[in-house]
Amino acid sequence: MLAGHRSPLTDLYTGEAEALFLAGIPGAAADLGLGGNFVDAQLKLRASLQAPLRDHVDRLRTRFHIDAPGWYAEDTDAPFLPQVAGAVRAGRVLAVRYRRWKEPTDVERRIAPYGLVLKAGRWYLVAGPGPRTYRVDQILELQLTEEEFEIPEDFSLTAYWTDHQASFHARLHGGDALVRLSPDGAKRLTGAAARALAANGSPEPDGWTRATLPIESLTHAHDTFLALGAHIEVLEPVELRARIADTVARMAAHYGAVPPASTPSPPRTPA
CATH class of the missing domain: 2.30.30 (SH3 type barrels.)
Incomplete structure (x- = not known):
């Protein structure tokens, strides 16, 4: 480019202006100590736009808000x-x-x-x-x-x-677990487990689904699967099934739960 050449921002297309205003994350700029610079840059960019496009971008900024962390993310203090x-x-x-x-x-x-x-x-x-x-x-x-x-x-x-x-x-993928999931249990899976269910899940006559899910470790799988309550049954590995059964039995003892009168069915064997 020639020395001193400048490209006016008045030629921005609508999509280009939208992308520029939505791409920046104010929280990230503030974390880096650049919050004021971020605001000033957006004001200068806005002022350079033609009136119709400026009004459009103003409306856009009121209708989109970027909040990157998950719902249960811990607040992390990074003073440095x-x-x-x-x-x-x-x-x-x-x-x-x-x-x-x-x-x-x-x-x-x-x-x-x-x-x-x-x-x-x-x-x-x-x-x-x-x-x-x-x-x-x-x-x-x-x-x-x-x-x-x-x-x-x-x-x-x-x-x-x-x-x-x-x-x-x-x-993280330290092994696999063979499980059965109720329809509600299947809906609650996320991430790698949900992808594995979609790839190898096999429907069963009672409406449940049999699938092999990746697990990080027996301890992590124990805690994760317990969160699904009665919507999951672990078939393998046997050690994981035994751990969960022991935890459920101790929980029942804490709450004084009475076992059902009917005889429980024997454990299912892997297909």
């Missing part, structure tokens, strides 16, 4: 997020004290912040060496150093995060 974002922009090494899940829990690291990712309302820092992924809300102390760094030329934040997610989900 603006400083981390500043280090990402400046290309400066950080000295941090970080809390992880395994022993020793509190560790000290010198890391090169490559980029930030916002996932389901939680901020993650991708940093070298490695690179590795850090939860920003688990940074306990932070110091910005004078040391600069260069991001490897072959590094892509988008590609890294895609691979990281795939690896994470692969680690």
Whole structure:
């Protein structure tokens, strides 16, 4: 482009203007310490639009609201997020004290912040060496150093995060469980379990569905399947079935439940 050339924003199509105003997430900008900049940028962009398109965008902003975190997401306090974002922009090494899940829990690291990712309302820092992924809300102390760094030329934040997610989900799949689900139980499944049900579910004469579902671990599956109450029956693995039966029996004892008069049917065997 020629020096001094400018492209006026008055030539934006309706869809283009809609995309620009809906793409930004005010909460994310505020988290990064850029809330004021975000508002100013939107005001300048709005002022540059022709009157009919400006009125259309104003109506649009009153009809769409982006709230990324899930309903039961915990509020995470990440007080060092603006400083981390500043280090990402400046290309400066950080000295941090970080809390992880395994022993020793509190560790000290010198890391090169490559980029930030916002996932389901939680901020993650991708940093070298490695690179590795850090939860920003688990940074306990932070110091910005004078040391600069260069991001490897072959590094892509988008590609890294895609691979990281795939690896994470692969680690979660620790085995499978053969189950029967009532119609209501089938409707309550989400994520990988719902996809597995759709792929291999087999209807049975009583209206229930038999399916093989992926599980992370026996403990996790025990807690997850109990949440479905009487709408699920675990057939395999036998250890998981026994764990759930034991928990249900102890719950019945707590509540003084009286067992049904009829003789319970024997456990079903896998087809």
